[in-house]
Amino acid sequence: MDRTAKAELATMLGEVFNTSGVIVVAHYAGLRVAELQKLRKDAKQAGASVQVAKNRIAKIALEGTDVAGIAPLLQGPTLLAYSSDPIAAAKVVADFAKTNDKLVILGGASGSTALNVDGVKALAALPSLDELRAKLVGLVQAPATKIAQVVNAPAAKVARVFGAYANRDAA
Template sequence: MTRSEKEQLVAELSDAFGQANCVVIVDFKGMTVKEMEEFRKIGYEAGLGARVIKNTLANIAFKNAGIEGVELIDTNMAVWGEDPIATAKAVAKYAKENDKFVIKSGVIDKQPVDAAKIDEYSKLAGREELLGMLLSVWTAPLRNLAAGLDNLAKKKEEEAA
């Protein structure tokens, strides 16, 4: 990789890390190319970016994005996305399916976090689930009113008969 290619890669990653609300660092040592492509496909479907990157280039990209305190050792893949919960869910799900895919650390809202925090985020309700719960709460009074009126109508019919 030439110097200009490295500079371009660092610029792209700095931009991606700066815009992402969640970056997860995973170890992929021992994974086959097929397994890596399988994860990339899952990540693409979830709207995530994923890249294997040298630690020095990743450290420069994190620094350029204004993120401090991320330690990178050994082999690393960075996975990033807009929604921290969706990102954590996708990574944690694949980590459960493949024991060679190990969550090491990450960054959520520009703050470094450990693997346990990412696992906690993966167990939270996602945006769609929360919107469904909110909609259910909003429509509950109307459902109750409709059920009450229906019961009243049935009662009046029984009394009339």
């Protein structure tokens, strides 16, 4: 890799570090190429990305960013998973690590907050942004449905009363 390519990679990583909602750092030693491709495919489907970068270039890109606290994690064969969604990358990496013991989560960052392994796993346990939106829509719709039932209930009761009087007079 020549200097220009390294500079471009450092610039790209710097943009990633500044714009990502979450960054997860993990060791990938022992993973086969097919397993790493599966991780990348899963990440892409979830709206995240997985990048293997030289630690030295990643440390240069980290300088001056809010997530500079993850620099000590960049030792050995590391990969970076990131996403704009604050949960997607953590969820993908944690799910993959459950089925493959060769992927070891080291930590990460969410915004300017550094996360340890437990923090990444706790973040992965949260519902995704889409799940939260669905729950919010459900919560908003539920009161409207109940209001419609309450408003319609008195009219139905009045109709039953009139029906009972009509049936009483007819009998």
